[in-house]
Amino acid sequence: MxxxxxxxxxxxxxxxxxxxxxxxxxxxxxxxxxxxxxxxxxxxxxxxxxxxxxxxxxxxxxxxxxxxxxxxxxxxxxxxxxxxxxxxxxxxxxxxxxxxGIPQNFLIYDDSDCTEIVKEVFRVSKEREAQQLFFEIEIGRLSFEPADLSECTREGFGRLQTRSYNTNKEVF
Structure with missing residues (x-):
């Protein structure tokens, strides 16, 4: 051959x-x-x-x-x-x-998928702004210890959670 x-x-x-x-x-x-x-x-x-x-x-x-x-x-x-x-x-x-302890049908999102989700949740049309928001979310998520994440979800990521709540009240 x-x-x-x-x-x-x-x-x-x-x-x-x-x-x-x-x-x-x-x-x-x-x-x-x-x-x-x-x-x-x-x-x-x-x-x-x-x-x-x-x-x-x-x-x-x-x-x-x-x-x-x-x-x-x-x-x-x-x-x-x-x-x-x-x-x-x-x-x-x-x-x-x-x-x-995870479901077999879990999904894996790449950065592009995550940026699209950020655009939808935060109602952002500009790619660059969505990428920046995704970056801020990642930095916020990575700056907390796992034990602190429950506090983080109650207190929020500052501007990000406030913005998300204000633009997507039906999600929350």
Missing amino acids: YSSKLNPEQKAIIDRLVGTILVLAPVGTGKTSVLAERVVRAIREGVDPKRILCLTFTNRAAKEMKERLSLYCPDRLPYLTIKTFHGLCASILRFEAHQF
């Missing part, structure tokens, strides 16, 4: 079937292709697809990996684990959620 475009380093990655491997290279250098070929080669050499873990840094790379492998080994794709690092951690947390 080797592509004729592979360089010696890429061929060495595909040929090394024992152990883990980390491939770090600039965008557009063929990392996904090389790793997909390595997975296919491992499966052809008898490695159980359930024992293969493909981790990427981005959702886009994980999606691309799944698409490529669906072409090369569609019957084995359901048995492969292909995730981002964050996705793998979230899966582990969901699996062990009961150990932490």
Whole structure:
């Protein structure tokens, strides 16, 4: 299955079937292709697809990996684990959620999600202002000890809680 475009380093990655491997290279250098070929080669050499873990840094790379492998080994794709690092951690947390006393269906919000929530709750239309408010909330949250958070919710974050209450009385 080797592509004729592979360089010696890429061929060495595909040929090394024992152990883990980390491939770090600039965008557009063929990392996904090389790793997909390595997975296919491992499966052809008898490695159980359930024992293969493909981790990427981005959702886009994980999606691309799944698409490529669906072409090369569609019957084995359901048995492969292909995730981002964050996705793998979230899966582990969901699996062990009961150990932490959290629901399995928890949501993870990134900064962009949080900024959108701030825009909605505080009725802010400007992105920059919403980002600043989010930053202030984070600073306020991080400046309290966990035991102080109950006091914080009663006393509020000053201007932020007052503003939120005044603009969103139905939420409170």
